[in-house]
Amino acid sequence: MDYLSLCLICKDENDYLPEWLDYHILMGVDRFYIYDNESRVSLRESLKDYIDRSWVVVVDITGRAMQLSAYDHCLQNFGGNTFWMGFIDTDEFLVPKTTFDLKELLKEYEGFGGLAVSSIFFGSNGNQSRPAAGQIASYTSCVHEAFKEYEFVKSIVQPAQTLMPNSPHDFIYKKDAYCVNEGFLRVDGQRFPIKTEKIQLNHYYCRSEDEIDLKVRRGRGAMNAAWPRRRFDVINFLATYEELSILQKLDQHFQKANLDSSVLLTDPRHTRLLENMSALTRFRYASELEIALPVTAENFRAEFSNMAVLRDQIQTALDKKDLHEAKRLMLLRLQMVPQIIILYSDLSSCLLDLGEPAAAWQMLSRAWQISPNNYVILGGMAFYFLRVKNFTMAESTCRLLLELAPHDMVALGMLTHSLLGQERFEEAIRIGTPVVELSAQVGELPDRMGVFLVKKMADYLLEKKDYQGAVSLWESGVKCQPDDLNALLELIQAMLLAGDRSGTLKYLVRAQVLAPRNEIVLNLSKQANVIDH
Numbered sequence: 001m002d003y004l005s006l007c008l009i010c011k012d013e014n015d016y017l018p019e020w021l022d023y024h025i026l027m028g029v030d031r032f033y034i035y036d037n038e039s040r041v042s043l044r045e046s047l048k049d050y051i052d053r054s055w056v057v058v059v060d061i062t063g064r065a066m067q068l069s070a071y072d073h074c075l076q077n078f079g080g081n082t083f084w085m086g087f088i089d090t091d092e093f094l095v096p097k098t099t100f101d102l103k104e105l106l107k108e109y110e111g112f113g114g115l116a117v118s119s120i121f122f123g124s125n126g127n128q129s130r131p132a133a134g135q136i137a138s139y140t141s142c143v144h145e146a147f148k149e150y151e152f153v154k155s156i157v158q159p160a161q162t163l164m165p166n167s168p169h170d171f172i173y174k175k176d177a178y179c180v181n182e183g184f185l186r187v188d189g190q191r192f193p194i195k196t197e198k199i200q201l202n203h204y205y206c207r208s209e210d211e212i213d214l215k216v217r218r219g220r221g222a223m224n225a226a227w228p229r230r231r232f233d234v235i236n237f238l239a240t241y242e243e244l245s246i247l248q249k250l251d252q253h254f255q256k257a258n259l260d261s262s263v264l265l266t267d268p269r270h271t272r273l274l275e276n277m278s279a280l281t282r283f284r285y286a287s288e289l290e291i292a293l294p295v296t297a298e299n300f301r302a303e304f305s306n307m308a309v310l311r312d313q314i315q316t317a318l319d320k321k322d323l324h325e326a327k328r329l330m331l332l333r334l335q336m337v338p339q340i341i342i343l344y345s346d347l348s349s350c351l352l353d354l355g356e357p358a359a360a361w362q363m364l365s366r367a368w369q370i371s372p373n374n375y376v377i378l379g380g381m382a383f384y385f386l387r388v389k390n391f392t393m394a395e396s397t398c399r400l401l402l403e404l405a406p407h408d409m410v411a412l413g414m415l416t417h418s419l420l421g422q423e424r425f426e427e428a429i430r431i432g433t434p435v436v437e438l439s440a441q442v443g444e445l446p447d448r449m450g451v452f453l454v455k456k457m458a459d460y461l462l463e464k465k466d467y468q469g470a471v472s473l474w475e476s477g478v479k480c481q482p483d484d485l486n487a488l489l490e491l492i493q494a495m496l497l498a499g500d501r502s503g504t505l506k507y508l509v510r511a512q513v514l515a516p517r518n519e520i521v522l523n524l525s526k527q528a529n530v531i532d533h
Contacts, residue, residue, distance in 0.1 A: 001081060001083065002031050002082040002083070003030055003084060003106075004028060004029050004082065004083070004084045004086070004106065005029065005033060005078065005081070005085045005086070006024060006031075006032050006085070006087075006088060007032075007033045007035070007070070007071060007074040007078075007085055007086070008034055008035070008087070008089055008090060009034075009037055009067050009070040010035070010037065010039070010043075010090050011036075011038060011039050012039050012041075013039070013090040014039060014041055014043065014046040014047075017034075017046065017047060017090060018274075018278070019134040019135060019136065019274060020093070020135075021050055021055065021281075022277040022280075023136065023250075024093070025055065025281045025284065026250070026277060026280060026281065027096060027101050027102045028101030028102045028104070030286060030287070031054075031056075031057065031082065031286060031289075032056045032057070033059065033074050034057070034059070035058075035059050035060075035066070035074070035297060036058055036061065037062070037063075037070075038060075038062055044058050053284070054286040054287065055285075055286045059074075059293075059295065059296065059297050060295060060296045060297070061073075061297040068167070068168065068308060069297065070297060071168075072164050072165055072300065072301060072304040073294075075157075075159050075164065075165075076301060077294055078159075078291070079159025079160070080159065080160075081289065081291055082159065083110075083160075084106055084156050084158060085156070085157055085158075085159050086154070086157075087155055087157075088201065091135065091203060091204040091205065091207065092154065092201050092202065093136065093202045093204075093246060094117065094199065095199065095201070095202055095246045095249055096199050096249065097197065097199060097245055097249070098197070098198045099198075102199075105199055110158075112158075112178065112180045112184075113157060113158055113161035113162060113171075113174070113177030113179055114155050114157035114158065114162065114171060114173065114178075115155070115157075115180065115199075116153035116154075116155055116179050116187040117153055117154050117200065117201045118151075118153055118181070118182075118192070118194040118195055118196050118200055119153065119154065120142050120143075120196065120201065120202055120243060121147065121203050121205045122140070122142045122143075122202060122203065122204045122205060122206065122239060122243070123139070123141050123143070123206050123235050123238075124139070124206045124207065124208055124236050125138060125140060125141050127207075127208040127209065128208060128210060129208050129210045130210065131208065132271055133270060133274065135204045136246055136247070137264075137271075137274075138269055139204045140242055140243060140244060140247075141239045141241065142202075142239055142241050142243040143239050143241065144241055145194055145196075145407065147238060147442070151192055151193060151405075152191060153169055153170065153187060153190060153192050153201075154168075154201050155179060157171050157173075162177075163303075163337070164303070164307060165304075166340070168190075169190030169191075170187070170188075172307075172337055172339070172340060173339065174339075175339055176339075178339070178371075181195050182195055182196075182197065182198040183195050183197075186341075186374060186375075188340070188341035188342050188374060188376045189341075189342040189376055192375060193404050193405030193408060200245065202245075205235055206232050206235055206239075215227050216229050234441070234442050247273075250276075250277070251264050253280065259276050259279065260272070261276065307333075307336070307337070310332065311333070314326055314329045314330055317329060318350075323353050326350050327351065330346060330347040330350060331347070341367050341370060341371055341374055341376055341377065342376050344363045344364060344366060344367035344377065344380070345363075345364070345367065345376050345377060345380030347363050348360040348363040348364050348380050348383075349383065351363065352383075352384065357387070357388055360384055361384060364377060364380050367380075368381075373400075375405070378401045379401060379411070381397045382394055382397040382398045382414050382418075385397055385418075386414060386421070389421065391418045391419075391422045392418075394414065394421070398411050398414050398415035398418060401414075402415065409435060409439060409445055410445065412431060412432075412435045413432070413435055413439075413449050413453060416428050416431050416435060416453050416457075417449075417456075419431065419432075420432075420453070420456045420457070425460040428456075429460070432453050432457055433472075433473065435453070436453055436473065436480065437476045439476070439480055440475075440476040440477075440479035440480050441479070445480065448481065450477060450480030451481050451484060454473045454474060454476060454477035458470040458474055458477075458490065458494065461473065462494065467494060467497045467498035468498050470494040470497075470498075471494045471495055471498050471503070474487065474490050474491035475491060477491070478507075483514065485511065485514050485515050485518070488507055488510060488511050488514065489511065489520055489521070489524070492504055492507050492508060492524050495507065496524070496527060508521070508525055511524070
């Protein structure tokens with residue numbers, strides 16, 4: 001029986017796989033289950049050498065948006081052959097930081113159903129086209145740890161303790177089993193505060209500029225889903241921090257094998273890294289598999305398919321704002337898998353929207369009994385207290401949440417809201433201003449939260465006749481919601497009070513484009529002595 005395997009699904013990633021395989025072989029992975037989603041060149045052909053040496057099992061899978069189906073198929077068909085199974089992509093590399101390899105690290109977590117690994121996002125490093133030196137050597141600049149997307153985790157699970165995938169990031173575990181992060185804190189859902197002292201996942205999200213353009217044109221695996229170009233641009237803009245943990249880890253392996261590694265840290269873009277990894281792995285063989293190997297993925301489990309359909313139905317009901325149907329479906333799913341903590345928080349939010357605060361609190365209380373001090377439930381409780389206007393309890397809950405996640409933008413936003421509700425305006429402005437300014441750059445607050453906070457803080461500043469402070473806040477508010485006419489009008493009015501005529505004219509032009517016949521826009525134009533051409 002293997003100790004650690006990796007599962008992935010990919011399409012036309014043939015050129016990237018040798019580096020990804022060689023690296024993870026060096027990090028202690030015993031086997032790779034790769035689902036070929038209709039690649040133009042079959043992976044059986046590209047990876048023949050790895051298949052012949054028993055490292056790789058290729059399974060063909062057809063159709064779009066098949067990632068979760070592949071993951072469940074892998075759990076069911078190959079899970080019995082391995083103690084741990086990780087689920088990552090070809091642009092993601094697991095980096096053990098305190099041990100020589102992944103196996104040694106995972107032994108600490110054998111008492112849990114899964115280990116959630118925090119992601120580190122890397123930018124393009126100025127590469128216009130795909131670099132010959134590979135991903136590890138060519139992309140070394142990442143985003144600061146305060147970046148909210150770092151809350152996305154990837155999972156390494158024990159198949160014996162796992163029911164099925166819930167998303168590409170998290171899994172549903174059997175009763176009494178659950179996932180933890182490297183600090184042994186329970187993780188529910190696909191987001192959790194970043195912690196990367198022992199292990200991290202290097203996510204080479206952008207790759208080169210040419211590959212970003214191709215990815216945007218091609219779209220995502222899900223039907224009709226598109227990659228937003230702004231997401232890549234934000235990561236590239238923020239990726240200014242050098243991160244060399246993976247090179248340092250490889251350096252240890254190369255030195256142990258008496259291979260020249262001097263070029264790694266002095267000129268990491270040299271192809272020597274790829275050559276060294278290949279030299280260390282090309283003559284290694286994995287153990288022989290003694291199980292039947294399906295050639296294609298088909299006949300997916302009814303339990304998984306039903307759960308996936310129910311999850312999609314819930315999302316559809318929420319998108320349509322059919323809250324009664326969403327409530328019914330959530331209760332049904334909760335009966336099926338009561339161990340999914342995040343369901344209680346989602347249902348609580350739905351019940352609040354339906355005007356059922358007592359039932360909403362009951363859901364949160366039930367979840368707290370299952371997992372006290374849980375990150376997800378603390379967030380749900382903070383939201384609940386804000387909705388029922390218990391601002392003192394909201395503040396206390398937010399501060400507990402921030403002990404787990406000091407850089408959590410949403411928690412900071414909710415803390416600001418709770419302080420505003422207590423009319424502690426100066427403290428709210430001190431905390432909230434950098435939150436909305438950062439959100440204006442990278443869009444990390446939920447829809448309208450940024451504008452709501454700006455409105456409350458700016459109104460206070462206007463009362464104090466701090467017109468320039470109100471202008472600065474509303475400039476951030478407009479960036480949070482660029483098409484929000486009301487936010488734009490608030491900014492224009494603040495600029496008029498501040499005597500900023502050039503800024504007023506600039507934003508009036510935008511307002512006229514959004515609402516050319518709006519009476520307020522016309523009145524503001526007259527105040528600014530703008531001639532309507």
